[in-house]
Amino acid sequence: MNTITIAGGSGFLGQVLENYFNQKGNTVYILTRTPKQDNHIYWNARDLEDWTKVLEYTDVLINLTGKSVDCRYNTENKKRILDSRVDSTHVLGLAINLCERPPKLWINSSTATIYRHSLDKQMTEDNGEIGNDFSMNIAKSWEKAFYSITNPKTRKITLRTSIVMGKAGGAIQPLKNLVRFGLGGKQASGEQKVSWIHELDFARAVEYLIDTEELKGNFNLAVPKPTNNSMLMKSFRKVMHMPFGISHPKWLIELGAKLIGTEPELVLKSRNVIPKRLLDNGFKFIHSDIEIALEDLLK
Secondary structure, eight states, X not given: OOEEEEETTTSHHHHHHHHHHHHTTOEEXXXXXXXXXXXXXXXXXXXXXXXXXXXXXXSEEEEOOOOOSOSOOOHHHXXXXXXXXXXXXXXXXXXXXXXXXXXXEEEEEOOGGGBOOOSSSOBOTTTOOBOXXXXXXXXXXXXXXXXXXXXXXXXXEEEEXXXXXXXXXXXXXXXXXXXXXXOOSOBTTSOSEEOEEEHHHHHHHHHHHHHOTTOOEEEEESOSSOEEHHHHHHHHHHHTTOOOOOOBOHHHHHHHHHHHTOOTHXXXXXXXXXXXXXXXXXXXXXXXXXXXXXXXXXX
């Protein structure tokens, strides 16, 4: 059994991992700005303070810290999105190197959004094309901060995670609401690829990376075959027994995103991401069919 510390672990993905690893008999600590449980430890994600003591008896450190990208990309939010990721990564790297007994493994979050918009080319870890816009540059800066710190006694892995489908968070709730109100048609052309992963496979993939000690570097966390937006919405309608769904042209998505304070790229970008390194190393997915996954998550 491992002692696992999850930085920024009070959000959706942190809770998925905490519940999964607790059930397996591991000890889990959460670094958070708002401690609410006995296993929560305060940190501000920026400064070396008392929280660093937990790393002395941590086997696996997982960093999920970062302001949500579900917001408008104005100057203030852009700065907070970048700083929250880079500052937390830097201070964790420094804290590891101050440990007498540093964690054996440090897993740092990244995002599958690091790859450019693609309808045709499949983006693997080796040949994926990394583009140049705000979201992709955030991901590049995040990974650069992670790998710029030398941690000689600690194995390091980056998670390029796609959209995580979960019962208590992720993309499920807003899409479910659209379908429920008859607005669950395709969005824009509907051809944009959707790379996703079920919350159980997300946790299982992290566990697999922990247990397979020779693995390090970047890993795409996504199902082997992406769906597309049209099929995603069709699957939602089928599972929710909704016979129709009004489609949304691009201009309406851009207007709607402005009204609810988010960015249209979250829907319009084609994420065509393949988990080649996981597959090459023998990881088996439980949920790779979107309709079956939704039946499990919406029941």
